[in-house]
């Protein structure tokens with residue numbers, strides 16, 4: 001079988017080994033970017049006299065024809081080729097003959113594959129960002145419709161303090177906005193044009209790399225050809241951004257799994273986002289959320305695996321680098337799938353405000369009681385002791401603050417008076433917060449407005 005490097009060898013490659021080293025079955029996903037890069041390369045070669053203007057026109061025409069064909073019919077992008085680069089070159093030679101054989105002048109697949117993957121990611125990253133924005137929009141919509149409903153917040157998975165349901169939902173928005181930004185950083189990392197690096201040492205043709213960068217939409221050119229031939233920091237950045245996103249989606253999923261369970265039941269998943277049991281007729285399982293939680297492990301594997309692949313590489317291109325693509329594509333597919341599934345889950349989420357509110361009252365108002373004493377002049381540490389003693393007694397009696405009469409309050413401290421009763425409700429508790437990042441209703445309304453403004457900004461055409 002013809003390949004791009006047969007000249008030096010006296011025998012055909014061993015088919016099994018060739019098949020093992022071939023990347024076409026997955027790098028065919030770079031087809032479009034490979035052709036885009038080659039069309040620009042033809043122009044660069046024409047500028048240095050490798051192609052006449054009319055030959056360049058002919059070769060680019062043939063490349064555009066290949067692109068058209070592949071777009072129309074994805075099955076066309078197939079064959080016994082070692083990789084997508086070999087495929088495109090074979091197709092070009094079939095169309096342009098000897099002129100096609102000049103395309104690879106001064107160029108190496110080492111820089112070509114780096115270029116293709118950079119182009120691919122810069123094209124695909126905004127789509128993932130839009131999907132994150134769609135989940136943010138769903139969470140924001142839910143937060144809006146939750147109004148002033150309250151629920152408990154947790155630390156150590158034990159009831160901590162009352163919060164607005166909207167505050168809880170927006171907590172996941174805050175993480176997702178960081179993911180959106182992190183994906184933007186990965187795009188910035190990928191935004192360097194590697195052509196002109198040759199196989200490792202540069203190229204003998206005075207390629208106008210600045211023109212090529214502009215032409216291909218890059219803001220800069222790589223700084224060093226040796227570094228460029230094996231730099232996959234942008235892959236690591238992408239995998240990290242995807243993994244971080246998946247970790248956040250996993251945590252959102254875990255929260256929803258817990259809060260939708262029979263014990264909490266603050267929310268209910270829609271039937272459409274749930275699955276049943278083949279044996280137990282009563283079951284309504286949160287499979288999509290569990291799968292997202294599970295897939296976070298897979299993403300962490302891609303990131304860790306890729307870092308391990310990179311760490312021992314000597315300078316210059318090594319075939320180990322071919323491993324980047326399957327990790328990138330699988331990470332992309334799974335994050336994309338998880339984000340798409342979550343939109344439906346969040347949109348279908350039903351809030352049970354009474355259930356959530358009842359879990360948010362009771363002993364988790366203890367800090368508010370302590371703060372009442374602080375407002376009356378008691379040092380906080382002392383107030384903590386006093387209220388701790390009250391809690392101990394209430395737990396033993398199976399009661400909570402709301403059940404105490406004023407004389408009972410005053411038995412614990414003479415600083416208590418009738419007004420303490422107004423303090424020990426979840427509504428009063430959330431209203432008592434004073435900082436912008438708190439669950440205070442006006443602060444949450446401002447946070448929601450900020451999220452909606454952000455959404456308008458990132459979704460603007």
Ligand code: ARG
Nearest residue numbers: 023083109110113317321322
């Ligand atoms: N399929 C290869 C990769 O993905 C393309 C670069 C091949 N370069 C080489 N010298 N074998 O990395």
